[in-house]
Amino acid sequence: MLDVSRKIDCVVDEGQAIAESIIAQQSTHAGQATTLPPQAYHSESFFQLEKEKIFRQDWLFIGHISQIPQVGDYFSIDIIDEPLLCTRSEEGIRVMSRVCLHRWVPIVEGSGNAKVLVCPFHNWSYNIQGQLVGAPQMNQAEDFDRKSCQLPQIRSEIVAGMIFITFSAEVEPLATRLAPVLPLFEKYHFAELQTAYPLDYDCPFNWKMAVETFMECYHHSAVHRTTLEDSFPGRLSYIGEDGPGWTFCHQPLRKNGDISEVLTAGLLPFAGMSEEDLRRIDLMLIYPFCLIGLNPDRISISTLLPLNSAMTQWHRLVLVSRESMQQEGFADTAEMMKNSSTAIIAEDLEINSLQRRGSRSQLARPGRLGHLEKTVWHLANYIKSKLR
Ligand code: FES
Ligand SMILES: [Fe+2]
Known part of the structure; x- marks a missing residue:
């Protein structure tokens, strides 16, 4: 007879063994850096370990305040198997579970504005604060106290207009950790920007490959080579030291390039951008997987939604100034921006899908990293620190 418990032990051991090899082997010196072991990108048991030790223990970006400007506005998001709801009430923004307290159906999908949200299974209804306000035909359920029924609230923090959540009660406040980069968020007017559009796509590979x-x-x-390289040659990019919760990759415009190659959409640059700011696009990672593109006329903020070791959803918000959004023809501009991003994303999706295939080879080993990939090493160091 198959010994199931032994089999489970083996699977758990695999994730643990990968974690131990990362702790033992990951270089502490950038010049010696290698990738994580390829198994870390497709082991389901290692993914479960990441979920418990990283995703559930750190801050995760879920959205921007401009998505819910009015009282009653809400949006839903599913992150690491938790269906969540973010709402704005008179009291402000809050995040909660949207799993019905009755028999677990998520009470709503998507986004909208409502006073009351009604579960589609048996019509239990909740107000925008998550309080149960209606439960039809429950009068024979003994000791059922409707008033004490509240959707579980999730710890959340708003930093420069970005809404983050965590499932950890212990992790330090995010604003404290991000204090050194708050002036940068201010410079790019993060808290005042408007969501121009979301962009969602499926990545058939591990979340770390996407990051x-x-x-x-x-x-x-x-x-x-035909889309970005001319204006933003990879060899000109540079990476400094990482911070306690983030890292940057700087992408300068080619020498003698024109700023129209940066301001491709015809949007208004943000107020206060310097000559140098107009000639660069910076990339920022807030660990573990909040990805920010800092352009002088727009920013994109993405969260990854890892489904398992091999499947990740990418949820990106593109934010612009109110003035840009009010420009004539903005809908066409947004369409053009979406199309050009989609073309570049398609190139990344294709290469990462191939990378995923290669990483499954029995012969694949950790590869050496060069100075243009220091952020890959930074992410590996972050992961290592969380696995200890
Ligand atoms: S599961 Fe929501 S009302 Fe029954
Ligand atoms: Fe790319």
Whole structure:
């Protein structure tokens, strides 16, 4: 007979063994850096470990305040198997579970504005604060106290207009950790920007591949040779030291390039941008997977929604100034921006899908990293610190 418990032990051991090899082998010196072991990108048991030790223990970006400007506005998001609801009431913004207290159906999908949200299974209804306000035909359920029924609230924090959540009661406040970069968020007017549009797509590969590829420009000359490389040659990109919760990759415009190559959409640059700011696009990662693109006329903020070791959903918000959004023809501009992002994203999706295939080879080993990929090493160091 199959010994199921032994089999489970083996699977758990695999994730633990990968974690131990990362702790033992990950280089502490950038010049010696290698990738994580390829198994860390497809082991389901290692993914479960990441979920418990990283995703559930740190701050995760879920949205921007401009998505819910009015009282009654809400949006839903599913992150690491938790269906969540973010609402704005008279008291402010809050995040809660949207799993019905009755028999677990998520009470709402998508976004909208409502006073009351009604579960589609048996019509239990909740107000925008998550309080149960209606439960039809429950009068024979003994000791059922409707008033004490409240959707579980999730710890959340708003930093420069960005809404983050955590499932940890212990992790330090995010604003404290991000204090050194708050002036940068202010410079780019994060809290006043408006959501122009969301962009969602499926990534048939591990979440770390998506983060790493977003955060290095080394691949421009191969993967984006006809789209990005001319204006933003990968060899000109540079990466400094990482902070206690983030890292940056800087992408300067090519020498003698024109700022129209940065301001491609015809949007108004943000107030206060310097000559140098107009000639660069910076990429920022807030660990573990909040990805920010800082352009002088727009920013994008993404959260990854890892479903399992091999499947990740990418949820990106593109934010612009109110003035840009009010420009004539903005709908066409947004469409054009979406199309050009989609073309670049398609190039990344294709290469990461191939990378995923190769990483499953029995012969695949950790690879050496160059200076243009220091952010890949930064992410590995962050992961290592969480696995200890
Ligand atoms: S599961 Fe929501 S009302 Fe029954
Ligand atoms: Fe790319």
